[in-house]
Amino acid sequence: xxxxxxxxxxxxxxxxxxxxxxxxxxxxxxxxxxxxxxxxxxxxxxxxxxxxxxxxxxxxxxxxxxxxxxxxxxxxxxxxxxxxxxxxxxxxxxxxxxxxxxxxxxxxxxxxxxxxxxxxxxxxxxxxxxxxxxxxxxxxxxxxxxxxxxxxxxxxxxxxxxxxxxxxxxxxxxxxxxxxxxxxxxxxxxxxxxx
Amino acid sequence: xxxxxxxxxxxxxxxxxxxxxxxxxxxxxxxxxxxxxxxxxxxxxxxxxxxxxxxxxxxxxxxxxxxxxxxxxxxxxxxxxxxxxxxxxxxxxxxxxxxxxxxxxxxxxxxxxxxxxxxxxxxxxxxxxxxxxxxxxxxxxxxxxxxxxxxxxxxxxxxxxxxxxxxxxxxxxxxxxxxxxxxxxxxxxxxxxxx
DNA sequence: ACCTGAACACCGTTCAAGT
DNA sequence: ACCTGAACACCGTTCAAGT
Numbered sequence: 446x447x448x449x450x451x452x453x454x455x456x457x458x459x460x461x462x463x464x465x466x467x468x469x470x471x472x473x474x475x476x477x478x479x480x481x482x483x484x485x486x487x488x489x490x491x492x493x494x495x496x497x498x499x500x501x502x503x504x505x506x507x508x509x510x511x512x513x514x515x516x517x518x519x520x521x522x523x524x525x526x527x528x529x530x531x532x533x534x535x536x537x538x539x540x541x542x543x544x545x546x547x548x549x550x551x552x553x554x555x556x557x558x559x560x561x562x563x564x565x566x567x568x569x570x571x572x573x574x575x576x577x578x579x580x581x582x583x584x585x586x587x588x589x590x591x592x593x594x595x596x597x598x599x600x601x602x603x604x605x606x607x608x609x610x611x612x613x614x615x616x617x618x619x620x621x622x623x624x625x626x627x628x629x630x631x632x633x634x635x636x637x638x639x640x
Numbered sequence: 641x642x643x644x645x646x647x648x649x650x651x652x653x654x655x656x657x658x659x660x661x662x663x664x665x666x667x668x669x670x671x672x673x674x675x676x677x678x679x680x681x682x683x684x685x686x687x688x689x690x691x692x693x694x695x696x697x698x699x700x701x702x703x704x705x706x707x708x709x710x711x712x713x714x715x716x717x718x719x720x721x722x723x724x725x726x727x728x729x730x731x732x733x734x735x736x737x738x739x740x741x742x743x744x745x746x747x748x749x750x751x752x753x754x755x756x757x758x759x760x761x762x763x764x765x766x767x768x769x770x771x772x773x774x775x776x777x778x779x780x781x782x783x784x785x786x787x788x789x790x791x792x793x794x795x796x797x798x799x800x801x802x803x804x805x806x807x808x809x810x811x812x813x814x815x816x817x818x819x820x821x822x823x824x825x826x827x828x829x830x831x832x833x834x835x
Numbered sequence: 836a837c838c839t840g841a842a843c844a845c846c847g848t849t850c851a852a853g854t
Numbered sequence: 855a856c857c858t859g860a861a862c863a864c865c866g867t868t869c870a871a872g873t
Contacts, residue, residue, distance in 0.1 A: 491858040605800035630825035686839040
């Protein structure tokens with residue numbers, strides 16, 4: 446399953462690293478639609494070199510996201526040891542939000558990767574789905590989460606919230622409110638003894 | 641407030657209508673990023689003509705959305721006469737979802753228009769916000785909706801759900817599940833006597 | 836007053852030539 | 855084996871020339 450990639454020539458490795466660093470900066474500053482030409486220029490390489498290393502924008506994105514993905518997995522580990530399954534689920538979704546906000550506009554390619562088996566982002570999507578599955582099942586088992594909800598739906602809802610959150614900062618709303626909305630919904634039972 | 645636009649020359653009016661019809665078709669078929677060049681060609685006009693009538697993509701979009709917007713307002717009227725304020729709020733949000741699914745990708749420019757006072761879509765955004773305000777307030781007054789929720793947040797959440805819904809059709813999830821998730825949240829109180 | 840379509844700009848992507 | 859950068863393609867946008 447694991448491919449043994451032959452080691453790169455020294456200059457190729459150097460170029461790859463430069464591209465990766467520059468891409469991370471540009472994606473962070475201008476969002477995931479940052480110009481690939483600019484990234485190549487910023488890294489001091491020809492555009493062809495960028496394409497040789499990363500044949501698609503998604504491939505470059507995926508490589509650039511590696512650190513964030515590791516943090517996400519670490520957060521999952523941390524959530525696992527929480528006593529309360531509902532708290533664990535919430536902590537996991539919080540971490541997922543943080544990950545999805547790594548770059549402006551990231552939710553879109555991630556959503557696209559869910560159906561595209563091919564995408565370099567697809568692997569991380571499957572991982573996220575299975576982790577969501579795990580935390581959700583635990584919460585459901587104890588009656589803390591909605592029964593007729595599947596991991597996929599919850600992942601999608603998280604993507605949705607992350608998508609608006611990207612734009613929302615300058616908009617008077619806070620992410621906490623949106624996270625809260627996702628957790629509890631906008632409806633309340635007629636008897637206001639709930640909260 | 642209402643501007644008196646001088647009547648168009650006959651051929652100009654004809655071109656405008658053609659552009660509008662063609663644009664509606666293309667937006668419906670390929671989403672809101674449909675090529676403007678293609679639309680001009682399809683309408684049998686030069687690209688300059690398209691830009692003369694609709695200086696920005698958003699202007700064309702807004703004009704194309706007029707019918708859907710009228711349907712949305714009609715749905716609001718219909719929701720007003722519902723007895724139960726929670727049902728009215730749900731009906732309104734359902735209609736809003738339908739509107740936002742008029743074209744694939746519509747949520748993005750609508751979201752952008754919320755902060756851009758300039759955008760041709762901004763007027764409809766204000767209308768939507770004030771209607772959401774109204775339905776939400778009614779539901780809150782009777783204890784049916786979360787107190788610490790503002791219309792803006794709810795609008796944003798609706799946009800978020802519509803955004804995923806655009807892509808979701810071929811994805812095994814249903815829009816109902818997402819709407820439900822927004823209404824009730826993913827969490828359940830420890831005592832499973834709720835549902 | 837309005838229309839046309841060539842011209843320009845921008846950017847992603849490829850590939851022949853070079854090391 | 856890898857890199858460079860010119861060349862091509864595509865599309866949005868403008869504007870001089872035409873009716």
